[in-house]
Amino acid sequence: xxxxxxxxxxxxxxxxxxxxxxxxxxxxxxxxxxxxxxxxxxxxxxxxxxxxxxxxxxxxxxxxxxxxxxxxxxxxxxxxxxxxxxxxxxxxxxxxxxxxxxxxxxxxxxxxxxxxxxxxxxxxxxxxxxxxxxxxxxxxxxxxxxxxxxxxxxxxxxxxxxxxxxxxxxxxxxxxxxxxxxxxxxxxxxxxxxxxxxxxxxxxxxxxxxxxxxxxxxxxxxxxxxxxxxxxxxxxxxxxxxxxxxxxxxxxxxxxxxxxxxxxxxxxxxxxxxxxxxxxxxxxxxxxxxxxxxxxxxxxxxxxxxxxxxxxxxxxxxxxxxxxxxxxxxxxxxxxxxxxxxxxxxxxxxxxxxxxxxxxxxxxxxxxxxxxxxxxxxxxxxxxxxxxxxxxxxxxxxxxxxxxxxxxxxxxxxxxxxxxxxxxxxxxxxxxxxxxxxxxxxxxxxxxxxxxxxxxxxxxxxxxxxxxxxx
Amino acid sequence: xxxxxxxxxxxxxxxxxxxxxxxxxxxxxxxxxxxxxxxxxxxxxxxxxxxxxxxxxxxxxxxxxxxxxxxxxxxxxxxxxxxxxxxxxxxxxxxxxxxxxxxxxxxxxxxx
Numbered sequence: 403x404x405x406x407x408x409x410x411x412x413x414x415x416x417x418x419x420x421x422x423x424x425x426x427x428x429x430x431x432x433x434x435x436x437x438x439x440x441x442x443x444x445x446x447x448x449x450x451x452x453x454x455x456x457x458x459x460x461x462x463x464x465x466x467x468x469x470x471x472x473x474x475x476x477x478x479x480x481x482x483x484x485x486x487x488x489x490x491x492x493x494x495x496x497x498x499x500x501x502x503x504x505x506x507x508x509x510x511x512x513x514x515x516x517x518x519x520x521x522x523x524x525x526x527x528x529x530x531x532x533x534x535x536x537x538x539x540x541x542x543x544x545x546x547x548x549x550x551x552x553x554x555x556x557x558x559x560x561x562x563x564x565x566x567x568x569x570x571x572x573x574x575x576x577x578x579x580x581x582x583x584x585x586x587x588x589x590x591x592x593x594x595x596x597x598x599x600x601x602x603x604x605x606x607x608x609x610x611x612x613x614x615x616x617x618x619x620x621x622x623x624x625x626x627x628x629x630x631x632x633x634x635x636x637x638x639x640x641x642x643x644x645x646x647x648x649x650x651x652x653x654x655x656x657x658x659x660x661x662x663x664x665x666x667x668x669x670x671x672x673x674x675x676x677x678x679x680x681x682x683x684x685x686x687x688x689x690x691x692x693x694x695x696x697x698x699x700x701x702x703x704x705x706x707x708x709x710x711x712x713x714x715x716x717x718x719x720x721x722x723x724x725x726x727x728x729x730x731x732x733x734x735x736x737x738x739x740x741x742x743x744x745x746x747x748x749x750x751x752x753x754x755x756x757x758x759x760x761x762x763x764x765x766x767x768x769x770x771x772x773x774x775x776x777x778x779x780x781x782x783x784x785x786x787x788x789x790x791x792x793x794x795x796x797x798x799x800x801x802x803x804x805x806x807x808x809x810x811x812x813x814x815x816x817x818x819x820x821x822x823x824x825x826x827x828x829x830x831x832x833x834x835x836x837x838x839x840x841x842x843x844x845x846x847x848x849x850x851x852x853x854x855x856x857x858x859x860x861x862x863x864x865x866x867x868x869x870x871x872x873x
Numbered sequence: 874x875x876x877x878x879x880x881x882x883x884x885x886x887x888x889x890x891x892x893x894x895x896x897x898x899x900x901x902x903x904x905x906x907x908x909x910x911x912x913x914x915x916x917x918x919x920x921x922x923x924x925x926x927x928x929x930x931x932x933x934x935x936x937x938x939x940x941x942x943x944x945x946x947x948x949x950x951x952x953x954x955x956x957x958x959x960x961x962x963x964x965x966x967x968x969x970x971x972x973x974x975x976x977x978x979x980x981x982x983x984x985x
Contacts, residue, residue: 716921717920732920
């Protein structure tokens with residue numbers, strides 16, 4: 403029997419999490435310079451498009467297929483194309499249609515990969531990025547999602563019916579919604595790619611300030627909203643755990659925002675809107691792994707620490723001279739570490755996960771599992787991403803050239819510009835040509851044909867490039 | 874004929890416009906401009922990174938006026954634009970050699 407409550411909540415959560423990626427596009431888009439806003443947003447939309455297809459083809463199977471050995475990878479062919487998953491099997495699987503879970507997990511793969519784009523803003527070839535997305539999600543995300551999110555299942559008689567990944571089952575690290583698989587993973591990958599591509603021309607000298615902070619605020623708001631699907635949806639049911647996760651997510655985010663704003667006020671003299679938006683994300687990141695394991699009172703210090711540490715960590719790129727343009731490392735890697743390792747201290751057995759951390763008398767048992775899980779994902783993601791990035795750099799080239807970068811990646815790579823605010827509009831140009839399919843004549847060509855016998859008008863004579871419109 | 878050009882603080886535009894109307898100015902051109910004088914710019918902070926912003930937003934006003942009335946108009950403009958703080962701007966006056974009203978073809982002072 404289908405459990406309609408669970409199914410409705412998970413399908414809703416999946417849609418909420420999907421909205422996070424367009425939200426991220428706005429969040430990142432507002433932070434770059436005006437000449438790069440479209441490319442920045444397209445990196446998210448490109449990841450959305452490609453991973454949607456790859457997930458159905460083999461991604462779900464690589465992440466949630468039966469383990470092929472040592473908890474490292476799901477069987478890529480078990481659910482190939484999802485062909486076998488359309489039948490209603492809820493009488494055996496406990497109420498939630500498999501396809502609801504397939505959809506919910508798909509959007510995690512997309513947002514994780516899109517997060518990386520902030521580290522290489524304004525300078526990556528769009529084609530190279532798309533190739534990277536396909537390779538990275540296949541070789542890094544799908545396996546790591548298996549490690550972290552795929553739980554071993556047993557039937558009523560204790561017989562194992564499905565074998566999952568090593569972090570979730572063998573190590574026993576707690577990562578409720580993706581502190582390791584999503585945020586540490588994306589943060590480490592962002593650092594690797596920022597190192598492979600190198601700094602933007604003028605980094606550290608020129609003013610590279612955000613061109614549209616209201617876009618950043620809208621984006622942060624959409625991420626915030628969608629994140630309730632991300633965390634509370636990760637209960638994979640409409641139940642008490644989901645409700646606890648919701649409230650923890652809610653309060654940690656507020657605390658982190660306050661933490662970031664306080665650091666700015668004390669250090670710089672002003673609390674900024676960008677700081678507020680960033681603090682929100684820092685809190686959401688940190689509570690992601692921990693939202694089932696801590697109490698609301700534990701979520702407050704966790705969020706606060708994340709807001710403060712991330713606010714300090716975004717300055718590291720200037721000290722160590724790497725151009726992690728939009729602070730994927732400072733926010734997602736650092737926030738992911740705070741949440742994943744912090745729950746080793748702050749977990750309480752009163753919360754749904756039922757484990758005591760160091761501060762609640764549980765000793766270091768959960769703490770070391772958290773540290774091992776976090777470091778494993780960090781190292782594997784960094785090394786694998788560095789190699790993938792380097793291969794793309796050496797073969798097809800990852801960066802646009804310096805002239806194009808100075809001109810602006812939007813106009814060079816996408817033949818568009820984000821804004822036209824001038825009273826004149828259109829940049830003083832005129833409509834020159836329609837790109838239609840070559841097999842059928844374009845409207846302008848047909849118009850020219852039918853107008854041919856007529857006298858050419860004065861307009862046509864004086865403005866030859868617009869002759870068809872004049873005729 | 875004279876061209877009076879003024880660079881002023883944007884929020885002073887309304888005061889200046891009112892003052893000019895009182896002095897019989899019947900038309901003016903306004904543009905949003907940016908630049909700096911001795912005041913220089915200001916600093917902004919994004920995620921802890923401090924940026925020096927050199928160009929300050931200002932409003933540029935251009936007024937065409939007869940030679941006799943130029944001095945009074947300049948005085949009124951300066952009076953209306955002044956706050957006494959740094960960055961109040963500048964006003965300068967230049968000679969205008971020729972003037973044409975596009976619609977009628979009138980030339981010289983008739984076109985004012």
